[in-house]
Amino acid sequence: MTVAPSAIPSGTRILYLEDSLIDADLVRTLLVGTQPELVFTHVLGKSDYEEALEQNAYDIILADYQIPSYGGEAALAQAQLRRPDLPFVFVSGALGEEIAIESVKLGATDYVVKQRLQRLPAVVARALTEKQERVKRLSAEIALRESEAKFRHLAENVPALVWMTESDLSCSYLSPSWSEFTGQAAQLGLGNGWLESIHPDDREGFIEVLRNSHQEHLGAECECRLRHAGNGYRWTITTAEPRFSDVGDFLGLIGTFVDITERRRYEDELALRADEFQSLADNIHQLAWMADANGWIYWYNQRWFDYTGTTLSEMQGWGWRKVHHPEHVDRVVEKISAHFKSGETWEDTFPLRGRDGGYRWFLSRARCVRDKGGNIVRWLGTNTDITERLEADRLRQLLVNELNHRVKNSLATVRAIASQTMRHEESFENFKEKFESRILVFSTTHDLLTQSNWQGADLRALVEQSLAAHGESSQYLTDGETLHLDPKAAVAISLALHELATNAVKHGALSSPSGRVRVSWSKDQKQNPEFHLRWQEEGGPPVSKPKRSGFGTRLIHRSLAQDIDGEVDFRFEPEGLDCRITGRLSKQ
Amino acid sequence: MDKQLTGIKIMIVEDEGLIAMDLEDELADCGATIVGSYRGLAEALPAAKSSTIDFAILDVNLGSETSYAIAEVLRSREVPFVFASGYDKSGLQSEWQDTPIARKPFNRAILLKLIGEQLGI
Structure with missing residues (x-):
């Protein structure tokens, strides 16, 4: 529905100052003719007029310019003083062009000369419309001012730097915190100046992000270093959203910078910890x-x-x-x-x-x-x-078993020595003496073997050890090369030499001071090498084959021969015993 | 002297000469006949196959050899025997876990008891 621009709204309240009753009627008739629903109040002079202004019950004022008791200019001044928002129109018979212009300058809304009074309804209607427009505009301005005030309040109080760009990418707003933070006056930051506060290495990236955002009319987010008034730069994250007008035109961006230096430090710290963990985890065994x-x-x-x-x-x-x-x-x-x-x-x-x-x-x-x-x-x-530990455990167990086995075998040998000694000795005294000396040889041979970690012993060491306890060393002649015997042969040879020496002291060459014993040995170079040990006595009493074989003879014949996998040849020569022992050398 | 083993033919396999010698004496004292006393497989194995044997005492470890091969032969001939060893049963191959064992050192009484159990005398 369209309303004719000249129509006066119904119910409009009109105040008319006029000293001529005729003119007043004329105007009333004219206006009511176009809009019957009017409230038309006619006042004749100053006092009625000013009283009416006080009542504030009108939408528009019409006034004659030439009233004898009260000038038109005074009436206008009163209206502006008391009701500045009301439209004011002069209606006059004698209004020259200059006066008319002057009155508008003073604040009148319009004027109509009485000779062309038919214009009046349209002038009143326009004055009222203009007033309405002005009121609307004013309230819009007030609303805008209030909204801007709210925005500034927000922008100035959030813990962030707030900025705004226009559609041409230039910065149009920086919150006061900008200058506090960067040390750059907000005024200098407007336009492109703010980019100077962004770290040179981050600036291009920042601009790129803004440019994209402007092109796509989308939000933006990026991290960059921002100059800090204190010193150096601090890491910030900037986020922005597009701004649009009521009709959807892109206006630019509004965004913030938030200091994330601390967060970055925690992140760096976290990354460092993660690194440390990783290197610890990868370096433990x-x-x-x-x-x-x-x-x-x-x-x-x-x-x-x-x-x-x-x-x-x-x-x-x-x-x-x-x-x-x-x-x-x-x-x-x-x-x-x-x-x-x-x-x-x-x-x-x-x-x-x-x-x-x-x-x-x-x-x-x-x-x-x-x-x-x-x-x-x-x-x-x-x-x-724990493979190595298990292997070590296994070896240890093996060693314990081996040791146990060796001990048991030694005990068995000791038992056999005791048993055999008992068989051949009738008195306990003799048993004790023989048994002890045999055990002693067995024991010292073990010492020699232990020194070599049970690998065996050198024949010379065995010979010297076995003879040391019997007779004078000057009565012995020993001659032989280095000759390694395995543990079993070493024990057997020791025990045999002990028996030979005991017998020599008691019955043979060593029973006389002039007697001598020659002990010699050698080995051959056969494929299965053998060793030869010879015990020769001389200078002692005449020798004959004993009637019964004692422990010594049995030991050498039976046991030694077995243990060295060899042979024993006893010759009871007149000048003394000649015993030849041949045994197999274990492969070394 | 107790002649409990009179007439019984015993084979000994023992690599330690002194121990073998003493064992021979002990068994002989009890009336047994020693049909052979051997130090290793080379001599013992043919004897185990061919000799008339009532009973055998086998040292498990013969230097670098073991006596299981002899045990095998005796088992197939159904000749009763015992092992002699410094180890207990855990030192025996699993196959021979049920074979009686004479733990070294042993004395005459232990030996007679074991032989008696095996021969039912």
């Missing part, structure tokens, strides 16, 4: 892993991959089963699953396959990490290679 609350393994250290030659994608979750030994994997899975459920610390020992396909043994442990509520958050596990 163990294979290490982490699983979530359900036992799904999501991380292994580098050693795990180095040892197994696998990748995370193969191993994650329960993929680790493929490096377990088929004979152990079911048992391991069953046990660890139970622990993942119960939260109990887990420990197990099993072999894991290395990248070369060989298995090594690992002692594995895992314990769960719980949150404050006691819920399992994750599992931390390690696998320690």
